[in-house]
Structure formats: C-alpha cells, structure tokens
Amino acid sequence: MTVDHERRAAVTGAAAGDERSASSLRALTLLEVLGDPAGAGGMGVVELARRLGRDKSQVSRMLRALATAGYVEREPRSARYRLGARLFALAAHAVDERLRGEADALVERESVQLGERVDVGVRSGGFVVTLASAAPDVELRAQGWVGRTVPLASAAAGRALLFDHSDEAVARLLVLGGLEGAGPAAPRSLDDLLVRLREDRRRGWVLASEEAGTDLLSLGGPVRDASRRIVAAVAVSGPGTRLQPALATVSSAVLRATGDLSAALGAVPSGRRPGGRPLVGAGRTELPEPRGARPVETRHPVDPHRPVDPQSDDTSPSSPSREAEPMSESHE
Numbered sequence: 001m002t003v004d005h006e007r008r009a010a011v012t013g014a015a016a017g018d019e020r021s022a023s024s025l026r027a028l029t030l031l032e033v034l035g036d037p038a039g040a041g042g043m044g045v046v047e048l049a050r051r052l053g054r055d056k057s058q059v060s061r062m063l064r065a066l067a068t069a070g071y072v073e074r075e076p077r078s079a080r081y082r083l084g085a086r087l088f089a090l091a092a093h094a095v096d097e098r099l100r101g102e103a104d105a106l107v108e109r110e111s112v113q114l115g116e117r118v119d120v121g122v123r124s125g126g127f128v129v130t131l132a133s134a135a136p137d138v139e140l141r142a143q144g145w146v147g148r149t150v151p152l153a154s155a156a157a158g159r160a161l162l163f164d165h166s167d168e169a170v171a172r173l174l175v176l177g178g179l180e181g182a183g184p185a186a187p188r189s190l191d192d193l194l195v196r197l198r199e200d201r202r203r204g205w206v207l208a209s210e211e212a213g214t215d216l217l218s219l220g221g222p223v224r225d226a227s228r229r230i231v232a233a234v235a236v237s238g239p240g241t242r243l244q245p246a247l248a249t250v251s252s253a254v255l256r257a258t259g260d261l262s263a264a265l266g267a268v269p270s271g272r273r274p275g276g277r278p279l280v281g282a283g284r285t286e287l288p289e290p291r292g293a294r295p296v297e298t299r300h301p302v303d304p305h306r307p308v309d310p311q312s313d314d315t316s317p318s319s320p321s322r323e324a325e326p327m328s329e330s331h332e
Contacts, residue, residue, distance in 0.1 A: 026054070027062050034072065034083050042080030099223075099232060102264040103132035106234070110257050111136050114250060116238035120223070120261070121157035122231065124149070126176025128158040131232065153179050153193050154186045156208040156220030159200055160233035163222045167194055185210040205251050209240060217243040219251055221258035226266030234258045 033051050034043060045063065049056040063081055066072040070086035103120035111118040117135040121128040127149040152158030152173060162170055171190055179187060187193040200206040206220040217240035223232040234257045236243075236250055243250055 023062075026052075027066060030059065030062055030066070031071065031083065031087065034081060042075055042078065042082040044078075044080050048081070098265060099261075100131065102261055103232065106257055106261055107132045107134035110134075110234075110236070110253060114236060114253055116236050116243065116250070118257075119157060119235045119237070121155070121161070121233050121235065123152065123158075123161045126152055126173045126178070128152055128155050128161060128233070150212065151178050154183070154208075154211050155235070156206040156211075156218035156237070157233035157235035158220075159197055159206045159208065160220040160222045160235070161230060162197055163201055164230050170194065170197065183210040183213045183216060187211070205254050206235075207247075207251075209244075212237075215240045219243075219247075219254045221254045223258050223265070224262045224267045226268070228267060231265065232261070234261060 030048065030052060033048060043051075045056055045060050048063070049059040052059060063072060063074070067074055067081070067084070070084045072081050072087075073084045074081050099120075099122075107118040107120055111134040115136050117133065119130050120132040122131050123129075128151075130146050130148045130150075133146055133148075150158060152162060162173070165173070170193065174190055174193065179189070179193070187196055204221070206218075208218045208220070210216060212218060216237060218235050218237040220233050220235035222230045223234060225231045234254060236254055
C-alpha cells in the first residue's frame with residue numbers, strides 16, 4: 001500500500017517550488033511509514049520503496065542520511081530499518097511539554113466548573129506525582145499541590161495509572177510504593193488492591209472512597225498518548241458528603257477531561273475502551289458517560305454539581321421549589 005495521493009501531491013507541489021522542502025517532506029513521510037504499527041518489526045528498503053511509491057535508490061539515500069542523524073536505526077542481521085532512539089527522545093520531550101501545558105489549563109478549567117480540587121498526576125516508580133493541581137477555594141487548595149507524591153495503591157490517579165498493568169506488574173510496583181493509605185478504607189493487601197482495580201477497569205474510572213483520608217472521595221481516569229499508552233491520570237477529589245450525591249455528574253466530567261487531555265496528546269479512538277465499551281466519535285477521543293449520567297449544559301449558581309434544565313429559566317438561588325427537590329442522579 002503506497003502513501004496516499006494527497007500526501008504525494010503535496011510533496012510534488014513543494015518540489016516545484018523548493019526541492020529542499022520536498023526532500024524534508026519525503027523524509028518525514030518515510031518516518032511516518034516506519035512508525036506505522038505494521039512496521040513495528042522494521043522494514044527493508046524494498047518494502048519502504050513500495051509503500052512510498054518511490055525509487056529504491058532514492059529511499060536508500062534518505063535512510064542513510066536519517067541513520068547518520070540518529071532518526072532511524074539499521075538492524076545489521078536483517079538489514080531492516082526502524083525508528084531511532086533520537087526520534088523517540090524528541091517525541092518524549094514533546095509529549096512531556098504538551099502534557100504540562102495542557103494539564104495546567106485543564107485543572108483550572110475543571111476545578112472552576114466542578115467546584116472541587118482537580119489534579120493531573122504521572123507515575124514515578126510506585127508513586128503518583130502531582131503534575132498540575134487547581135482548586136476553587138483555599139481549603140481545598142491546601143490539600144493538594146504540585147510535586148506531592150502518594151503511593152499508587154491509595155490514590156484514584158494512582159490506580160488509573162495501573163489500568164494497563166498486569167497483576168504481576170502491579171505487585172512489583174507495590175513493593176516500591178507500599179500500601180500506606182492515609183484513609184480508613186485504603187486497600188490493606190495486594191489481593192484487596194487487585195479486586196478494586198478490576199472493578200475500576202470494568203467501570204471505566206476509579207472510585208476511591210476514604211482511601212486517602214476520612215470523608216475524602218476521589219474519582220480518576222487514565223490519559224493516553226498517540227500510541228494509546230497511559231502517560232497520566234486525571235483525578236477529582238472532595239468531601240464524600242458533597243461528591244457522593246453528584247457521583248454520576250462528576251464521573252462524567254472525569255471521563256470528558258481524560259478524553260480531552262488524551263486528544264491533546266494525539267490519542268485517537270481505538271474503537272473500544274478497557275472493559276469492552278465502544279468509544280464515541282471518530283475525530284476525537286470522547287469517552288462514554290457512566291450509566292445513569294445525563295449531560296449537564298448549565299451549572300446551578302448555588303450548587304455547582306446540580307444540573308439545570310436548559311429549557312427552564314429557573315436558576316435563581318432563591319427558588320424554593322428548586323432548592324427543595326432531591327437530586328435524582330444515580331449514586332452508583
């Protein structure tokens with residue numbers, strides 16, 4: 001299968017005006033072909049020439065130049081080429097920079113919308129490190145800060161970072177981070193942790209109630225990069241007495257936030273989520289809402305977790321009929 005006609009036309013058009021630009025585009029296209037999952041084991045010159053629709057000698061010259069610069073590597077025994085270490089280093093740096101910038105913007109936006117503390121964390125050994133954190137008031141902000149480390153086992157973000165790990169890998173990480181949960185309901189054994197992790201995967205998001213502190217409820221979900229690898233996690237935390245009645249709304253927000261951050265890092269829908277539920281939409285990483293959730297178009301001025309009927313103009317904080325109604329959202 002050759003490179004699409006639009007890409008080739010772009011290269012040809014560039015060649016008419018600037019041969020150097022055309023050469024750069026051809027080299028980038030070659031790197032994209034090598035980065036395709038179908039070429040995970042490497043490709044030879046003949047195969048690459050066929051896929052690119054170009055002369056073998058021309059492709060060979062490009063490969064030699066890219067290998068000299070460290071962007072591709074040649075396996076001596078098979079004579080196959082694969083992406084080089086230098087390219088991976090650049091990609092990792094780009095993802096790291098993008099993640100930091102996008103995470104800062106996301107936690108600020110979501111904390112204002114939800115009225116709770118929102119964190120983005122990354123894994124470091126057996127711990128989750130807070131990369132970005134925001135909260136709407138001083139009391140909540142004091143409980144979370146950038147650079148804080150917590151054992152993976154006792155944090156919603158930590159468990160979300162373990163979604164793709166096998167039981168054996170989780171056990172190895174547990175040796176590093178331990179089970180030092182600060183809350184009364186923190187997991188106390190590996191088996192306990194694995195049971196909770198399996199339930200989190202089935203649900204599609206993490207629920208940690210009083211695992212990090214008394215009356216502290218946290219929800220989390222994984223963030224993926226362009227290769228579908230989990231690189232971070234988003235977590236929302238607050239008093240259980242306030243979050244529990246709004247569980248469906250907040251869990252929907254967590255899934256939306258992880259989808260948005262994943263899309264910003266280049267992730268595209270793979271067709272299905274862990275747990276077997278399909279992704280929605282082709283152009284963006286949108287995640288399904290949990291059962292019982294309903295879309296929230298507007299926030300109530302008094303209770304930020306309380307959805308307001310878009311057809312109604314009753315958003316007044318003094319409305320007795322609205323304030324007296326019990327919340328109808330699912331507590332599952």
